[in-house]
Every structure is written in structure tokens, then in C-alpha cells.
Amino acid sequence: xxxxxxxxxxxxxxxxxxxxxxxxxxxxxxxxxxxxxxxxxxxxxxxxxxxxxxxxxxxxxxxxxxxxxxxxxxxxxxxxxxxxxxxxxxxxxxxxxxxxxxxxxxxxxxxxxxxxxxxxxxxxxxxxxxxxxxxxxxxxxxxxxxxxxxxxxxxxxxxxxxxxxxxxxxxxxxxxxxxxxxxxxxxxxx
Numbered sequence: 001x002x003x004x005x006x007x008x009x010x011x012x013x014x015x016x017x018x019x020x021x022x023x024x025x026x027x028x029x030x031x032x033x034x035x036x037x038x039x040x041x042x043x044x045x046x047x048x049x050x051x052x053x054x055x056x057x058x059x060x061x062x063x064x065x066x067x068x069x070x071x072x073x074x075x076x077x078x079x080x081x082x083x084x085x086x087x088x089x090x091x092x093x094x095x096x097x098x099x100x101x102x103x104x105x106x107x108x109x110x111x112x113x114x115x116x117x118x119x120x121x122x123x124x125x126x127x128x129x130x131x132x133x134x135x136x137x138x139x140x141x142x143x144x145x146x147x148x149x150x151x152x153x154x155x156x157x158x159x160x161x162x163x164x165x166x167x168x169x170x171x172x173x174x175x176x177x178x179x180x181x182x183x184x185x186x187x188x189x190x
Contacts, residue, residue: 072120
């Protein structure tokens with residue numbers, strides 16, 4: 001998506017020739033996403049939209065399964081969290097950006113509050129089609145049509161929300177209580 005945004009900015013600035021490399025990069029990454037296992041197939045109507053990112057009013061919600069590719073994600077927490085919990089949320093978001101989802105889950109256990117995890121999803125086929133059209137238009141020096149195709153790719157993003165603490169984070173193991181006196185080893189019969 002970064003390549004698509006970069007290409008869109010270049011087209012808007014009239015730098016059509018400079019938009020070609022990021023479009024080629026976007027095509028390569030979308031092809032890799034098609035081959036990767038980090039995509040899933042679900043109807044858009046089955047997704048829970050993030051209240052912080054409502055869909056545009058002209059966005060048609062589909063009820064047929066679509067291949068979605070996750071293109072970003074972040075934890076969103078309440079402003080009333082303590083400074084150390086806000087720091088934990090920031091650290092978890094940095095861990096996510098670095099690809100350390102297990103570390104992020106562990107870090108989020110410190111928060112212990114109701115936290116949303118917002119994921120940006122791109123419909124794979126629609127995004128690939130829009131990028132391919134934009135590439136043809138850029139190569140043909142048609143910036144208005146290229147911009148329209150890139151806007152279609154960007155406007156196809158869907159943001160979904162999931163309550164992280166309830167559904168994704170494993171419960172933190174309880175710390176064992178310290179014994180009052182040294183315990184003698186016992187043998188268990190098998």
C-alpha cells in the first residue's frame with residue numbers, strides 16, 4: 001500500500017514517469033501476497049467494521065467471499081490509560097511494525113484493559129486490478145485515469161476491529177505463590 005500511496009502522490013504532482021517504479025513494486029508485492037498464506041477468504045459483510053474508520057457511503061459491501069490481504073494493523077487504546085500502559089501500547093504497535101506479533105501480544109498483557117486491534121485489509125483482486133490499470137495509464141501518460149485507478153485501490157481498504165484482550169491475547173499465567181517455608185520433596189506414585 002505504501003507503493004500505491006507513493007505512486008498516487010507522484011501522479012498528483014505530475015511526475016508520471018517517477019510513478020512507474022513504485023507501481024511495478026506494488027505489482028510484485030501483490031503477486032507475492034497472492035502466493036502467501038497471510039490472506040484469507042471471507043465475505044466483507046461478515047467483517048466487523050472499525051468504528052474509528054467508517055466505510056464511505058458509496059462503498060458497496062459484498063456478501064460473497066473475497067481474498068483479503070492484511071496491509072496494516074494497530075492497537076487503539078483509551079486515552080484514560082496510565083502512562084506505562086500507553087507506553088506498552090506504543091511498544092506493541094512498534095513490535096507489530098517489526099513483524100513481532102508474539103512479542104506484541106505479550107506486551108499487551110500489561111495493559112489489561114479493553115483494547116481494540118484495528119486491521120486494514122485490501123481486497124486482493126480489486127487492488128491488483130486497480131494497480132494494473134494504473135500502470136497501463138501511467139505508461140500511456142494518462143495521469144487522470146491513473147489517479148482514478150489508484151484512488152480505487154486506496155478506497156477499497158476496509159478497516160476491521162477486534163477486541164484484542166478478549167479474543168487474541170492468551171491469559172497471562174498466574175504467578176506461583178511463594179511458599180512460607182521450604183517444602184520437602186515428595187514422591188508421586190505413578
